[in-house]
Amino acid sequence: MNRQREDTNLSLKMRVGLCPTCGEYTQFNFLGEQHWPPRVVEATGMGPVVHLWLCGSCQTTLTETYMDSQG
Numbered sequence: 001m002n003r004q005r006e007d008t009n010l011s012l013k014m015r016v017g018l019c020p021t022c023g024e025y026t027q028f029n030f031l032g033e034q035h036w037p038p039r040v041v042e043a044t045g046m047g048p049v050v051h052l053w054l055c056g057s058c059q060t061t062l063t064e065t066y067m068d069s070q071g
Contacts, residue, residue, distance in 0.1 A: 015053060022058035029054050031061060 013030040031052040041048050051064035 019055040019057060019060055020062075021060040022055065024055075024057040027056040028062065029056060 015028045016026070017028060018025050019028075031054040034050045034052055036044075036046060036048055036050070038048070040046070053062045053064065054060070055062070
C-alpha cells in the first residue's frame with residue numbers, strides 16, 4: 001500500500017534523482033500536497049495526503065512514493 005511517510009521532511013523543498021519521463025538526472029522541487037477523500041483512500045489504498053514533486057527538466061509530476069523508490 002502507498003502510505004504517506006511519517007518522517008517526510010517538507011523543509012527539504014528539493015530532491016535530486018532520475019526522472020522516468022525524460023531520463024535526466026535532475027532536481028525535483030516540492031510542488032505541494034494532493035488530498036484524497038476517504039472513499040478514494042479506501043478504494044486505492046493510498047494515503048489521504050500524497051506529496052508531489054516536479055521534475056526541473058521536463059515538468060513531470062511524481063508522487064513521493066515514486067521518489068522514495070529511487071533511493
